[in-house]
Amino acid sequence: MRISANSVTSKLDNQPEVIHHTEFRHNPKSFLKLILLGFSIVGLPLIIALVYSAIRIDQLAEHSRTTIYQATQMTHGSSILIDEIIVMERSIQHAHILEDLSLLESYFEAHANFEKIALKLLEISPHLEQHLFLEKLRLFETTIFREVLTLYDTPENFPDLLERFASLLILAQDFSTKNYEVIGKKVNEMSEMATQARTLVELELLILIPFVILLALIFSIFIARPLRQIDEAIYNMGQGKLSNVVRVNGPENLKYLGSRLDWMRRRLLKLEEQKIQFLRHVSHELKTPLTAIREGANLLAEGVAGNLNRKQQQIASILHTSSIQLQKRIEDLLSFSALQSDKSALLKQQANLAQIIANVLKDQNLSIMSRKIKIDLDCPKLLLECDRQKVSIIVDNLVSNAIKFSPQESCIKIAAKQIDEIIQVDVIDNGIGIDASEKAKIFEPFYQGRGIPNSHIRGTGLGLSIAREYALAHGGNIELIEHAVQGAHFRLTLPIQDPETQP
Numbered sequence: 001m002r003i004s005a006n007s008v009t010s011k012l013d014n015q016p017e018v019i020h021h022t023e024f025r026h027n028p029k030s031f032l033k034l035i036l037l038g039f040s041i042v043g044l045p046l047i048i049a050l051v052y053s054a055i056r057i058d059q060l061a062e063h064s065r066t067t068i069y070q071a072t073q074m075t076h077g078s079s080i081l082i083d084e085i086i087v088m089e090r091s092i093q094h095a096h097i098l099e100d101l102s103l104l105e106s107y108f109e110a111h112a113n114f115e116k117i118a119l120k121l122l123e124i125s126p127h128l129e130q131h132l133f134l135e136k137l138r139l140f141e142t143t144i145f146r147e148v149l150t151l152y153d154t155p156e157n158f159p160d161l162l163e164r165f166a167s168l169l170i171l172a173q174d175f176s177t178k179n180y181e182v183i184g185k186k187v188n189e190m191s192e193m194a195t196q197a198r199t200l201v202e203l204e205l206l207i208l209i210p211f212v213i214l215l216a217l218i219f220s221i222f223i224a225r226p227l228r229q230i231d232e233a234i235y236n237m238g239q240g241k242l243s244n245v246v247r248v249n250g251p252e253n254l255k256y257l258g259s260r261l262d263w264m265r266r267r268l269l270k271l272e273e274q275k276i277q278f279l280r281h282v283s284h285e286l287k288t289p290l291t292a293i294r295e296g297a298n299l300l301a302e303g304v305a306g307n308l309n310r311k312q313q314q315i316a317s318i319l320h321t322s323s324i325q326l327q328k329r330i331e332d333l334l335s336f337s338a339l340q341s342d343k344s345a346l347l348k349q350q351a352n353l354a355q356i357i358a359n360v361l362k363d364q365n366l367s368i369m370s371r372k373i374k375i376d377l378d379c380p381k382l383l384l385e386c387d388r389q390k391v392s393i394i395v396d397n398l399v400s401n402a403i404k405f406s407p408q409e410s411c412i413k414i415a416a417k418q419i420d421e422i423i424q425v426d427v428i429d430n431g432i433g434i435d436a437s438e439k440a441k442i443f444e445p446f447y448q449g450r451g452i453p454n455s456h457i458r459g460t461g462l463g464l465s466i467a468r469e470y471a472l473a474h475g476g477n478i479e480l481i482e483h484a485v486q487g488a489h490f491r492l493t494l495p496i497q498d499p500e501t502q503p
Helices: 005-013 031-098 101-124 128-149 155-238 252-302 310-340 353-363 365-370 388-405 463-473
Strands: 349-352 374-378 383-386 411-419 422-428 477-480 489-495
Touching: 031 101, 031 128, 031 155, 101 128, 128 155, 155 252, 252 310, 349 353, 349 388, 353 365, 353 374, 353 388, 353 411, 353 422, 365 388, 383 388, 383 489, 388 411, 388 422, 388 463, 388 489, 463 477, 463 489
Parallel strands: 374 411
Antiparallel strands: 349 383, 411 422, 422 489, 477 489
16 A cells, blocks of 8 residues: 655644653643742742741740840849858857857858859859859858858857958859849840841841842743743734744643644644635636626627617626626735735835825726715825835725715715825725724724625625735835724825835
C-alpha cells in the first residue's frame, strides 16, 4: 500500500505540535507550581524577618526576666543583711549591758542567716563589682564573728565590737545603694536593648517591604506573561490576524496550551485560505455569464433585437440595473479576496481629490436623484499621491453607504480639507445612525447592520471593510466619529505623499 507525501503532510498539519520535555528543564511543571513557588519566595523574607524578630523579642524578654529576678533578689537580700547586722549588733549590746554572754545566741542565729544570705547573693550576683562588695562585706563580718568568739576570754572588747558593727552597717548600706545603682544601669541597658530591637524591626520593615513588593511585581509579571501571551493569541485569532506564530513562555502545561493554540491558528489559516480561494473561483465563474446577461439586457434596451414596448423596456432596464449591481457585488468579493491574499498592489500617482469625488457623485447621480437627496459639497482642489482607482472605491463606498441610509429629500454633507500633511474627508448623513452595539463591528467583513432600510437591496457587507483596508494601505484610516445630531459621520484621512517615499 502506497502513501503519498501530500497525505502525510496533510495528516501532520492536522496534528498539534509535539512538545519535547527537554525544552522545559528550567521551567516549573505546572502553572500551580509556579504560583506556589512565587508565593514561597515572596513570603520567605517575611517569614525569616518574623522569626528573627520573635527570637530577638524572646531574648529581650528572657534578659529582662533574669535582670528583674536578680535585681529583686539582690535588693531583698541586701535588706535582709542589714536587718541581720542590726540584730547582731543589738545582741552584742544586750550581752554587754547585762554582762551575760548567754544572750549571744541570737547573734549566732543572725550570723548564720547573714552567712547564708551572703552566699546566696554571691551565687546570683551578675556583676564583679557586686561580687567584690559582697566578699568584702562577708570578710568583714567574719572578722567580727571571730572576735565575738574571743569575748568569753576578753569581755573588755565589747566597745570595739560595737564600733565595728557600725562600720559593718555602713558597708551594708553602701552595698544596698550600689545595688540600686546597678539596677538603674540594668534598666537603662534594657531600655537601650528595647530601642535597638524596635529600630531593628523598623529597619527590617523598611528594607523588606520594598523588597517583597519588588519580588511580588517580578513574579506577577512572570506569572502574567504566559496568560497575556495566550490572551493576545486568542485576540489575534478573533481579529483574523492568523499570520503571527503563537509562542507561550512559562510552565509546561501553558506551553502545551500555546502549542495547541498555534495548531488551531494554522488550521484557521488553512480554512481562511480555502474560503478566499472559493470566493475567488466563484466570483470569476460568475463574472463571465453575468457579463453576457448585462450585454444582452443592454442590447435589448437599445432595440438591437427589435423595438420594445413600454413594459418590455422597463423589464430590460431592470435587468440591466440589476446586472450592474450584481457585478459590483462580485467586484467587491474579488477586491476582498485580493486584499486577503495580499495581491492588491497600489499604483500611486498624483490625483485631484475634488475630481475623484465629482466622478463618484456623477456615478451615484441616479440614486441621488431618485431619493431627492441634496449634496452639500465643500472640497477645494487637493492634490495627493494615491491609487486613483482605490481612492475612488473608498469614496464611492462612503457615499453609497450614506445614500443607502439617508431618508428621502435629506442632505448629505461632504467636506474635505488639508491639515498639515494629511487630507481629511468627512461624510455626514441624516440617516438613522449607527447603534452603539454595532460601532465595533461595522468595519468587519460581511457584517451588515440591523438598520438597513427595507426598500434597499442588501449588499455583501464588504464595502466599509474594503474601504478601510484601502485607506490603511495608503497609510491613512477611516473612523466613525461621535455625532451629536442624527445620522452617521465617517472620516477618511489620507497622507498627501507616500509615507514610504518621505525622507
